[in-house]
Amino acid sequence: MLLVAGLADLAVSTLGTALGTLRGLLRRSDTTQLVGDAERDLRARGRLALDRYATVPPAHLEVLARHVLARRDGPVTGVGGRSGADRVRDDV
Numbered sequence: 384m385l386l387v388a389g390l391a392d393l394a395v396s397t398l399g400t401a402l403g404t405l406r407g408l409l410r411r412s413d414t415t416q417l418v419g420d421a422e423r424d425l426r427a428r429g430r431l432a433l434d435r436y437a438t439v440p441p442a443h444l445e446v447l448a449r450h451v452l453a454r455r456d457g458p459v460t461g462v463g464g465r466s467g468a469d470r471v472r473d474d475v
Contacts, residue, residue, distance in 0.1 A: 408414060 411417065
């Protein structure tokens with residue numbers, strides 16, 4: 384019973400604080416500007432989220448294979464005067 388009473392008190396307190404903050408925002412003269420800023424911020428966040436999750440990352444094993452070939456051949460020229468990086472590009 385004490386737990387329920389404590390949760391109810393916390394809910395009422397939080398609701399009171401939220402309503403006080405809302406009243407303060409409604410009294411401001413730049414409310415429309417705040418709403419516009421919030422909308423632009425949400426759009427920017429949405430764009431970032433889509434960019435982060437919509438692009439397909441390169442295949443992990445392909446990236447590892449390229450690193451291995453580049454490390455094995457190094458910057459020294461290989462067969463036919465081509466470096467290891469050139470051979471990797473030809474293989475793909």
